[in-house]
Amino acid sequence: MKKTIRIKCLNNNKTFFVERGTTLKEIADSQNIKLDHPILGAMVNNQIRELAFEIYNPKTIEFIDITHKDGMRMYIRGLSFLLYAATRELFPEARLRIDHSVSKGFYCELRDIDYQPTIDDVFELGQRMKQLVEQDIPIVQHKEETEDVIEFFKQHGLHDKVDLLRHRGQYYSTYYTLKDHIGKFYGFMVPSTGYLKVFDLNKYFNGMLLQVPSQENPDEVQELVEQNKMFEIFREFSHWNQVLNVTNISDLNNAATNGKAERLIKVSEALHEKKIAQIADAISERRKDVRIVLISGPSSSGKTTFGKRLAIQLLVNGICPLNLSLDNYFVDRERTPRDENGQYDFEALEALDIKLFNQHLRQLLAGEEINLPKFNFETGKRMFNGDSLKMRKDNILIIEGIHGLNPKLTHSIENKTKFKIYVSALTNINIDDQTRIPTTDNRLVRRIIRDYRYRNYSALETISRWDSVRRGEDKHIFPYQEEADIMFNSALLYELAVLKPYAEPILLEVQPNQPEYSEAIRLLKFFSYFKPIQQREIPPTSILREFLGGSSFTY
DSSP states (O other): OOOEEEEEETTTTEEEEEETTEEHHHHHHHTTOOOSSOOOEEEETTEEEETTOEEOSOEEEEEEOTTSHHHHHHHHHHHHHHHHHHHHHHOTTOEEEEEEEETTEEEEEEESSSSOOOHHHHHHHHHHHHHHHHTTOBEEEEEEEHHHHHHHHHHTTOHHHHHHHHHHTOSEEEEEEETTEEEOOSSOOOSBGGGOOOOEEEEETTEEEEEOBOSSSTTSBOOOOOOHHHHHHHHHHHHHHHHHTOOBHHHHHHHHHTTOHHHHHHHHHHHHHHHHHHHHHHHHHTTTTOOEEEEEOOTTSOHHHHHHHHHHHHHHTTOEEEEOOGGGGBOOGGGOOBOTTSSBOTTSGGGBOHHHHHHHHHHHHTTOOEEOOEEETTTTEEEOOSOEEOOOTTEEEEEESTTTTOTTTTTTSOGGGEEEEEEEOOOOOEEETTEEOOHHHHHHHHHHHHHHHHSOOOHHHHHHHHHHHHHHHHHHTGGGGGGOSEEEEOOOTTHHHHHHHHHHHHHTTSOTTSTTHHHHHHHHHHHTTOOOOOSTTSOTTOTTHHHHSOOSSOO
8 A cells, every 4th residue: 555645735725645756746737736827846845846856755835936036046047057058059169157147137158269159149049049948858857976976077077066066075966967968057947948938148248148037027038228337347356256266166165275265355355445445536536526425235235334445545535524324314204105015115215305305415515504304213203403514625425325326316416416336245256157146145145144143133034024125126226226427346256155154053043844944945055065264364344344243343
């Protein structure tokens, strides 16, 4: 008699029994589970699993499609493998590098060849990808002894993956095949190429842009948004990575092992200081007109420390900065707009008294003294406690906030008077050539550590809030980032290796029966590929000190 096991399916709220060894796909078919889009996988006891996963113990299951963040990750991994396979077939001498996200897509290059792909080359690659989709080729997972996988990868020239597998020290490792193509993408895949119908591939600068579906409307690719300034920042740091010979995690691990971590920290910090000094010089060159510096950027991008370091460089140039806090211009609580759930929306521009703020800016620029407001967050009321502010000729206002680049914030101030800076942690290393590290992961890890150390928030609480934070960024920050006069990348080449020993114990506190467990496990697996780097060489002025502690600045 075959043994059966109990399954609880959250999609149809049913509990039933299946034979041991039944796959998730068989369960979805037998239960006639229908989602708005094709089922890509399932959350099984709060862990992501692919449809070929076999069940041997009682489980709680929720099937997901591309609208789920883990479903989107599976889809993007599938597209990356699809592009890799097409590249191997049409340009076998080229090395595909999927570098970073920009313009609502992923920038890719063909390296190790002595020419740049033409528009016709990129079109041909896109057509080959579509042919592979039409053939609906299975994407098959294999699990073998790690040493055998390493030898197999060596034979196929996949050297960027070998060191990572060796570092993890696992008995067994997985990889995928698509026809005779071999890939390792550090996460689960869609079942076959037939699932990857929505994408586009276009010529972009020296390479190409892989466009992926919109999570809100997965039947269409995300509309291309020109982000030339963002692209230039990525390209600049990519150049520095190549100069330092650190482009993937394995390169960073080698630096940590070979005693080169100290040099890497010093060079990375020196590059930050040089960039901040250059920004201060750019402001000084426009000193005749510029009286206001506006700083914006997403959560945990290091805006606060950047602002403090910029202030020092401005002082070196003979400019005395004054800070004007947007927090004190909140409207009284009863006038605060509400979001779609009826909750106060403190991130909306309308939560600020834009009229008073612009009036004060005009008065300050005219040399008049203003009475500074003070917002009481306990009572939800604005008050005035006698503080005042007046600008001298050698002063410049520094204003930091999520709305800093939104033209509506300073609508009554001439553009020539403003210098706008966008700050973000644009992660500039990859896991390997075909697997990028999302910049949002870099910021999330920073925030998890800071919230735990300074705000008494658990990893569970930070992770649970993150989707809401990201929605606010998409609405209030990212649409205006190209308004910046200059962009600053606050990511440090070495930082994830330093953050590893801080993040891991915090993430381990998330329990398996909590929905945030899946994200915690994903980040823990990600960190398992890093060798740790000690933080003792990090200077007290580093942006990373804002999150780790030990900063010489007062926050």
